[in-house]
Amino acid sequence: MNSEFDNALAKVTEDTFASMAFVLPLGEQDGGEDDAPPQTSASIRFSGPFGGSLTLSVSSRMVAILADNILGRAERGSASPEEQQDALKEILNVICGNLLPRIATPSDMFHVSQPRFLSSGDAAESFVDGTLAAAIAVRFDCGRANLSLYLDRPATVSAA
């Protein structure tokens, strides 16, 4: 694994969660409100100068909060299961779209697949393309997000 990839992925993840869902990353010393294990996942594939996949996992409680926040609903738990799944997929889509220019160059063109929600019956391994390039856990004020980036060939983090 590559710490530059970890840092790039963490930065894009923090920015995306803050911009879309108004949740803030916690510092090392901060206690977490919810440290439940991530059990809700989505995955996305991409191809271009290099290919790979990115998987995002959060707890069921956290995905409900993210969906409510994005939709601007004050009442907790008001987002439907479909909206919650869509929120997770769209967050992943935005993370992936903003990560790729950082680990490639702005002139590189990628094709990004539709993000897919992984139900409990899906084997996460079947959505893995290549070797593990980054794996991070980012703690937010409403829970923890785990992300894994797989690449089918070596890439370097750009200055962007």
Add this chain to the structure above:
Amino acid sequence: MSLNILIADDSIITRAVIVKILGLIGIELGEIHQATDGRQALEVLDRHCVDLAFVDINMPAMNGEEVVEAIRSNPLWADLPVAVVSTEGNEERIARLLSMGVKFVHKPFTPEAIRKAVSELIGTTHELRV
């Protein structure tokens, strides 16, 4: 005058947020048509009068760039104000879209970014808030 809007994005959440923002910035909304892919977006344009369109790039069936090309090549829709809302980071593709007269809004977007795009597309005839 109220505006008929088309929002083409496969994300329910994104479509809902754009509708909410349009209300917040003071657009007088008429009909709101939603499409989950590019083909549906063109079907909406075929059947309805639309004043302003928001189009994602990464959609199933037909991507947003193809939708914009179809819009610009059809004399009935060629002048339709279009905002492309996407995570796209490829400079060449963005330049190609801008050359087709669209406004580009990068995801994740803020209400201000949507307001700015709308203002530049139709602002001369509408008083916008924010």
